[in-house]
Amino acid sequence: MQVTQLSHPFFLVLWLLAGTQLLSGQTVHVLRDGNQPDSSYYDIARVGANEFWAGGENGLLHKIDSSGRTTRLNLPGRAVVDVLKIVPAGRYVYVAGSKGSIFRYDRNAGTWITASYEREGFGKLAFYDLVLMNDGSLIASGGHQRVAKGQVAIPRGFVARLDPELLRAPEIVWSHGLMFSFSMAYDPGRDELFLSAFNGVNTHLFSSVDGALTFQRQGSLPGLVHHLRWHDGDLWFSGAKSLRYSRTGLAGKRGERSLELPGEGCIWSLLPLNGTMYCLAFNGAVVAPNAAFDNYQNKGKVLQHSIYEGVAVSGRKALLVGHGGSLLMMELEETAGSTASFRVMRP
Numbered sequence: 001m002q003v004t005q006l007s008h009p010f011f012l013v014l015w016l017l018a019g020t021q022l023l024s025g026q027t028v029h030v031l032r033d034g035n036q037p038d039s040s041y042y043d044i045a046r047v048g049a050n051e052f053w054a055g056g057e058n059g060l061l062h063k064i065d066s067s068g069r070t071t072r073l074n075l076p077g078r079a080v081v082d083v084l085k086i087v088p089a090g091r092y093v094y095v096a097g098s099k100g101s102i103f104r105y106d107r108n109a110g111t112w113i114t115a116s117y118e119r120e121g122f123g124k125l126a127f128y129d130l131v132l133m134n135d136g137s138l139i140a141s142g143g144h145q146r147v148a149k150g151q152v153a154i155p156r157g158f159v160a161r162l163d164p165e166l167l168r169a170p171e172i173v174w175s176h177g178l179m180f181s182f183s184m185a186y187d188p189g190r191d192e193l194f195l196s197a198f199n200g201v202n203t204h205l206f207s208s209v210d211g212a213l214t215f216q217r218q219g220s221l222p223g224l225v226h227h228l229r230w231h232d233g234d235l236w237f238s239g240a241k242s243l244r245y246s247r248t249g250l251a252g253k254r255g256e257r258s259l260e261l262p263g264e265g266c267i268w269s270l271l272p273l274n275g276t277m278y279c280l281a282f283n284g285a286v287v288a289p290n291a292a293f294d295n296y297q298n299k300g301k302v303l304q305h306s307i308y309e310g311v312a313v314s315g316r317k318a319l320l321v322g323h324g325g326s327l328l329m330m331e332l333e334e335t336a337g338s339t340a341s342f343r344v345m346r347p
Helices: 009-023 118-122
Strands: 026-032 041-048 051-056 061-064 070-072 083-089 092-097 101-106 111-116 125-132 138-144 157-162 171-176 180-187 192-198 203-208 216-221 224-231 234-240 248-253 259-262 267-273 276-281 285-289 296-301 307-314 317-322 326-332 342-345
Touching: 041 083, 041 307, 041 317, 051 083, 051 092, 051 307, 051 317, 083 138, 101 125, 125 180, 157 180, 192 224, 224 267, 248 267, 248 276, 267 317, 276 307, 296 342, 307 326
Parallel strands: 026 342, 083 125, 180 224, 234 267, 267 307
Antiparallel strands: 026 326, 041 051, 051 061, 061 070, 083 092, 092 101, 092 125, 101 111, 125 138, 138 157, 138 180, 157 171, 180 192, 192 203, 203 216, 224 234, 234 248, 248 259, 267 276, 276 285, 285 296, 307 317, 317 326
């Protein structure tokens, strides 16, 4: 590269300032680019102090440390299932997926337990979300696995109580043939569980305060809600404005006006980090709403395809996963301004 001599002090100062601004920006390191069309990561969760698990399509499962180093994990058995949710529970890690399957890994013993509930009528259903409650109960939600893959089918939405030992069949506690339950959010302080159920037009919100034995309708949320989460005492949600999830994204807090994000596509999930609720989008962008949540900034299209989920590694650092086995490290430097866009660093 040819370097032009900077002979004027004014231009030298401008060059130094510009370089400082670039170096103090916010960075996304692409650790693995998404080039595997049948191996998307759908979820990532912290399972230890320096250990994260990411799982997804066709049994994809990796252990990842805080530096982004990955180690392949193998689910037991011959059946190929999609990993949809990973939930740590003390010494155990539960892995829920398609085809009515759930796995439990004992981190102390290094052994797996497998449960498949095909004979109990779950063979075509997916455990799309999984929640661990205060009393140790496991609650799963989901519906027809074709809907979970973005295909057309009768939704057959459900919520089921699972035996933590995986010895007994799931107990259905809520169901609706024409709705799909994409997400749940649990507030352990109030022992309250919220459930989202999409009917093709909008999302019905339900809650349970009796340990997921019964659910009561709590109104509606706009569009297709794909993700619920509790944060700082508020129930947050994200998704798409309509069933056409590649167009306009949606995010907000319950009880307040939602924010529409045209062109970003479905906001698959929300990631709170360093005081900002980041939106992870269908179009591969990381989007940052302002504090009032009435406007937003696209921080940069860091992938050419979806970012599905993220987890905080520290107060300013997060791991993101997405389509095609993408793995990213997002870092917010202390000197970075709130309006700075992300620099994308590739290996």
